[in-house]
Amino acid sequence: xxxxxxxxxxxxxxxxxxxxxxxxxxxxxxxxxxxxxxxxxxxxxxxxxxxxxxxxxxxxxxxxxxxxxxxxxxxxxxxxxxxxxxxxxxxxxxxxxxxxxxxxxxxxxxxxxxxxxxxxxxxxxxxxxxxxxxxxxxxxxxxxxxxxxxxxxxxxxxxxxxxxxxxxxxxxxxxxxxxxxxxxxxxxxxxxxxxxxxxxxxxxxxxxxxxxxxxxxxxxxxxxxxxxxxxxxxxxxxxxxxxxxxxxxxxxxxxxxxxxxxxxxxxxxxxxxxxxxxxxxxxxxxxxxxxxxxxxxxxxxxxxxxxxxxxxx
Amino acid sequence: xxxxxxxxxxxxxxxxxxxxxxxxxxxxxxxxxxxxxxxxxxxxxxxxxxxxxxxxxxxxxxxxxxxxxxxxxxxxxxxxxxxxxxxxxxxxxxxxxxxxxxxxxxxxxxxxxxxxxxxxxxxxxxxxxxxxxxxxxxxxxxxxxxxxxxxxxxxxxxxxxxxxxxxxxxxxxxxxxxxxxxxxxxxxxxxxxxxxxxxxxxxxxxxxxxxxxxxxxxxxxxxxxxxxxxxxxxxxxxxxxxxxxxxxxxxxxxxxxx
Numbered sequence: 001x002x003x004x005x006x007x008x009x010x011x012x013x014x015x016x017x018x019x020x021x022x023x024x025x026x027x028x029x030x031x032x033x034x035x036x037x038x039x040x041x042x043x044x045x046x047x048x049x050x051x052x053x054x055x056x057x058x059x060x061x062x063x064x065x066x067x068x069x070x071x072x073x074x075x076x077x078x079x080x081x082x083x084x085x086x087x088x089x090x091x092x093x094x095x096x097x098x099x100x101x102x103x104x105x106x107x108x109x110x111x112x113x114x115x116x117x118x119x120x121x122x123x124x125x126x127x128x129x130x131x132x133x134x135x136x137x138x139x140x141x142x143x144x145x146x147x148x149x150x151x152x153x154x155x156x157x158x159x160x161x162x163x164x165x166x167x168x169x170x171x172x173x174x175x176x177x178x179x180x181x182x183x184x185x186x187x188x189x190x191x192x193x194x195x196x197x198x199x200x201x202x203x204x205x206x207x208x209x210x211x212x213x214x215x216x217x218x219x220x221x222x223x224x225x226x227x228x229x230x231x232x233x234x235x236x237x238x239x240x241x242x243x244x245x246x247x248x249x250x251x252x253x254x255x256x257x258x259x260x261x262x263x264x265x266x267x268x269x270x271x272x273x274x275x276x277x278x279x280x281x282x283x284x285x286x287x288x289x290x291x292x293x294x295x296x297x298x299x300x301x302x303x304x305x306x307x308x309x310x311x312x313x
Numbered sequence: 314x315x316x317x318x319x320x321x322x323x324x325x326x327x328x329x330x331x332x333x334x335x336x337x338x339x340x341x342x343x344x345x346x347x348x349x350x351x352x353x354x355x356x357x358x359x360x361x362x363x364x365x366x367x368x369x370x371x372x373x374x375x376x377x378x379x380x381x382x383x384x385x386x387x388x389x390x391x392x393x394x395x396x397x398x399x400x401x402x403x404x405x406x407x408x409x410x411x412x413x414x415x416x417x418x419x420x421x422x423x424x425x426x427x428x429x430x431x432x433x434x435x436x437x438x439x440x441x442x443x444x445x446x447x448x449x450x451x452x453x454x455x456x457x458x459x460x461x462x463x464x465x466x467x468x469x470x471x472x473x474x475x476x477x478x479x480x481x482x483x484x485x486x487x488x489x490x491x492x493x494x495x496x497x498x499x500x501x502x503x504x505x506x507x508x509x510x511x512x513x514x515x516x517x518x519x520x521x522x523x524x525x526x527x528x529x530x531x532x533x534x535x536x537x538x539x540x541x542x543x544x545x546x547x548x549x550x551x552x553x554x555x556x557x558x559x560x561x562x563x564x565x566x567x568x569x570x571x
Contacts, residue, residue, distance in 0.1 A: 013571075057402040060569040077404045091323070091394045095331035107320040108403045152399055162402075174420035 001071045003160050003191035004033035009055050011215075021266035025051045026215045029064055030215040033193055033208075040188050040202035040209035040223075041195040042298060048215040049195035053164050057085050070160055081110055087193075088165045090149035094138035096204035098129055098148050100135060102155055109156035123151045128177065140167035150178065154185065161185060167201055179205055195281035203227070203294040211301050218301040226297045234262045234270050239283040246276040264290060270282055317405055318413040326419020326424075329383055337425070341375055342432050349436035360440040365451065365533040368433035373458045373529075375429065376422055377489055380462050383421065384469025385481035387414045388561075392570055401570070409561045415470055415558055422462045430455050447535040455542065457526040460550035465489060465520045467557035474561040474568065492523035521553055 008028040015018040015244055017227040026048045054060045058075055067074040070082055092101050096246045119210050123129045127147040128199055132140075140148065146169045154160055166182075167175045181203055182192050196202055203207050203223055210220040218225070237254075238261055243254050250273055252263040265273050270287065275283050292300075316446070388411070391397040400410060430451075437448065466563045468488055472481035495517060502513035510525055524548055528538055 013569075054570070057398070059398055060571065061567070077406055080402060083402065085399065087395055087398040090399065092399070093328055095328050104324050108400065109315055110407055111406060146465060149399075172355055230550045244498065260483065313368065
């Protein structure tokens with residue numbers, strides 16, 4: 001059973017004060033996320049990522065379409081007991097402590113009273129906030145609030161977790177910790193759906209990603225598949241700073257970095273390049289096919305979308 | 314479901330208390346103490362009358378201001394600060410949120426009124442040095458003031474569910490002022506003719522009739538309160554608050570939280 005089935009969800013807002021005109025925030029979106037996946041929802045700012053998450057959380061109502069979460073209707077309040085959600089740049093009740101806030105959310109999520117305190121303590125420990133007991137949230141930094149946000153999202157042990165820009169506001173260590181946490185959630189059998197525009201995070205974490213731009217789905221697939229489209233080139237790395245003329249003659253694009261040389265050549269020329277290095281007694285370190293990075297794929301999808309839109313206009 | 318409403322109400326109450334709302338009690342205590350001392354010195358034989366009038370009017374006004382200024386932000390502030398997102402993404406129905414907020418605010422006002430009532434009785438004791446049986450009537454006036462707060466809370470929530478805090482404050486305060494003269498409005502309607510009569514009568518019965526809740530004058534003069542009036546005001550306040558709250562729920566149920 002898929003964890004998320006988005007069945008043509010669409011959102012159009014009416015904008016303007018006197019003369020209302022429609023503005024489409026999300027074109028009919030069809031998407032399936034399998035159980036136990038880490039799924040990345042990628043797109044530039046204003047692409048429709050947050051709108052999609054708000055639709056799934058029931059915070060805004062769709063113009064058309066529907067969705068199923070964990071096999072149940074997405075508007076069913078009871079399904080929400082099995083869902084965790086971290087909004088973008090979360091903000092919480094200023095006058096509560098992190099402990100009180102998590103206790104309140106645990107109450108609303110139906111965590112049994114006898115388990116609540118233990119669950120809250122362990123969650124604060126898990127996100128590195130166990131030492132802030134008694135401090136009101138208004139005194140928290142942006143990064144600390146983000147950690148509280150993550151804690152409240154997984155506090156009730158949900159099967160499906162939605163994170164909207166989870167790395168936002170975190171320092172490099174914090175980002176690393178969140179990445180580790182997401183991997184732990186996957187190991188625990190949970191499904192993680194997260195939106196981001198930081199592609200390195202998505203590339204490092206996700207099983208599959210979808211790319212959305214201007215409210216339309218532009219691409220979807222396993223990260224390994226999207227980045228495996230070999231461009232017909234190989235990368236050859238050897239020790240030293242010498243670039244043999246016979247290698248240059250192959251049309252290689254060479255870069256010297258410290259005590260190694262990196263050359264990109266056509267796949268068909270790789271044997272000739274190896275022979276040239278042997279003749280010059282140079283020590284080859286690596287020979288790898290050049291793969292498309294997720295960033296390159298992302299940029300290509302967005303550029304294609306722009307070109308298509310330009311042609312339409 | 315009842316439990317979730319209770320949790321939301323408790324959190325609303327705690328937030329209001331920590332937001333230094335109850336600090337107004339200090340201002341109220343100072344005002345009443347000062348007034349009691351002053352009245353004791355300048356009034357002849359009417360100290361008690363002045364203290365009851367001043368005290369109960371202050372309880373009412375302080376409470377109305379708190380009800381409006383907290384009530385108008387209860388929903389809009391949560392949307393603006395996005396604290397609502399992490400509440401409604403849980404198994405919480407939108408009506409539970411509104412009803413919980415209402416009870417939280419009503420609870421805050423009841424506690425507030427309780428402490429202010431202690432202040433009123435203390436000031437009364439200061440000027441008359443004793444309590445008499447008729448002083449118990451003050452409790453009925455306080456009860457009516459609490460009923461008035463319930464209506465104002467529900468109206469503030471209603472306005473807060475669809476408009477900005479500033480507009481909500483204007484609407485709620487205007488209704489409070491108009492409602493305080495509802496009896497006059499009804500009298501004016503009775504004198505009008507034709508279409509104007511229908512229009513004014515409709516408006517007069519639509520606005521909350523706060524003048525029926527104001528028995529401060531008669532209490533100060535130790536006049537008894539008819540039991541029928543207590544029943545009438547109780548039912549009226551509960552009905553009006555329920556209607557306003559239903560309106561708030563109806564609007565909020567369909568609102569996109571952008």
